[in-house]
Amino acid sequence: MSWSIVLENEKGDLISLLKEEFSHESLFDEDKRKSFRLLKYLDPYGDLIFNSLQMDDLFYDIRFLMSLGYDKIVCDELLQISDQCKNNNHLYLKFCGN
Numbered sequence: 560m561s562w563s564i565v566l567e568n569e570k571g572d573l574i575s576l577l578k579e580e581f582s583h584e585s586l587f588d589e590d591k592r593k594s595f596r597l598l599k600y601l602d603p604y605g606d607l608i609f610n611s612l613q614m615d616d617l618f619y620d621i622r623f624l625m626s627l628g629y630d631k632i633v634c635d636e637l638l639q640i641s642d643q644c645k646n647n648n649h650l651y652l653k654f655c656g657n
Contacts, residue, residue: 560587560603562654566640569649575640580657583629591627595620602656609652614645617652 561582566575585591592599596616601607609617618641625634644652 561657562601562603563657564637564640565653565655566644567651567653569651574650575643577633577636577640579630579633581633581637581654583624583627585624585627594623598624601654604656606656607654609644609654611645611648611650614641614652617641 561580564577564581565573567573586595586598586601587603596619597609597613598617598620618638621634621637621641625631641652644650
């Protein structure tokens with residue numbers, strides 16, 4: 560199970576796209592899921608949208624993933640598009656379940 564991650568504007572227009580699908584075994588482990596602030600709400604089959612006010616918690620989760628050994632290149636790319644979202648009120652980060 561994985562997610563495509565897109566940055567979109569308020570009209571749903573694509574601004575940016577994470578190059579790789581996003582997935583990590585800790586997101587499916589009930590004990591580890593509790594350690595995430597936002598990613599614990601990911602639905603493997605549904606979509607989840609975050610706004611600029613939630614980005615600090617998402618930064619925390621991404622850094623936590625990095626501490627668990629998640630691919631640094633993917634995390635860095637996710638941090639970049641999350642930063643774009645944080646700095647623009649009308650952008651949204653969407654996790655699309657596959």
